[in-house]
Amino acid sequence: MAPAPDGASALALGIDLGGTKIAAGVVDASGRILGRGHRLTQPQEGWEAVVDRMVAAGEEALAQAGVTAEALAGVGIGSPGPVNPETGVVVEAANLFFKNVPLAEAVAARFDRPTYLDHDARVAALGEYRFGAGQGATHLVFVTVSTGIGAGIIVKGRPHQGAHFAAGELGHTVVMPNGPRCTCGLNGCLEAVASGTAIAKLAREAMARGEAPILAQLAGHDPERVDARLVAEGVRRGDPACRQVLDQATFYLGLALAGVINLIDCDRIVLGGGVAKMGELLFEPVRRTVAASVVATGRQVPIVPAALGSDAGILGAASLALAPLTPGS
Ligand SMILES: [Zn+2]
The missing domain is CATH 3.30.420.40 (ATPase, nucleotide binding domain)
Known part of the structure; x- marks a missing residue:
């Protein structure tokens, strides 16, 4: 893999997976969304098809930002849950018909980047903490x-x-x-x-x-x-x-x-x-x-x-993959 260009490691792809919509964004370390992508979730078609649409939304965001996946420090996902952030598995999400879905692994295989998963409520909180009203x-x-x-x-x-x-x-x-x-x-x-x-x-x-x-x-x-x-x-x-x-x-x-x-x-x-x-x-x-x-x-x-409205999901998901802020900084 070619080394990432200077500063590019400070980019992350955030994917906000909802029951009806998927929103993706390429986010830099200051919280700017450089490119966006959207798809409908259509969960009734099965989880593999949902992963395909998450990847498509992510690729759309990358294209709009003018970068490729190699430029990303990683990919972060916020999903309905409960989820297990340590294994990257969505344990259960009734509105997605998900049960024990290895979501982080499936997405990581497509972008070939480190991929992180957490529950959507915690992800939105992380977004507000890092870039919004929780700063x-x-x-x-x-x-x-x-x-x-x-x-x-x-x-x-x-x-x-x-x-x-x-x-x-x-x-x-x-x-x-x-x-x-x-x-x-x-x-x-x-x-x-x-x-x-x-x-x-x-x-x-x-x-x-x-x-x-x-x-x-x-x-x-x-x-x-x-x-x-x-x-x-x-x-x-x-x-x-x-x-x-x-x-x-x-x-x-x-x-x-x-x-x-x-x-x-x-x-x-x-x-x-x-x-x-x-x-x-x-x-x-x-x-x-x-x-x-x-x-x-x-x-x-x-x-x-x-402060962030519906972007809290994208920004928080991206934060999972950005270097953590040092407390107090
Ligand atoms: Zn209740």
């Missing part, structure tokens, strides 16, 4: 509030994976023992009261009971059109049921985050995902609940919006 934190917790709720924990630059690679399942903390049913089978998980899906569902139910007149108007009386964004609009316009649903969601999210701070003693929490785009409507009550419920130590833990 400068030593103990960062990144919480995504979208269709579900997941967390990634970064301690001194390294993703905290847990003894069984399952750290970060914040969404399945039971906060309301008699609360709404969760997709995991339990009742009252945080995800079942505070995710975007849950906010929309609870508001839809209130609308069906005739308790959300303003929301009903905004949605043209069509329950299909109710999503978390529309519920936020209902709150701004004074809809009582939307207010109640959002108050409940932000209260329990705040309680859960206070627990996270008590346990981890993090110095920053970054909130991302579609629901976090509500802005102060979400952040203000969450911060208020956290301040009222966290154990008093005199510390102030900033709770701030994510």
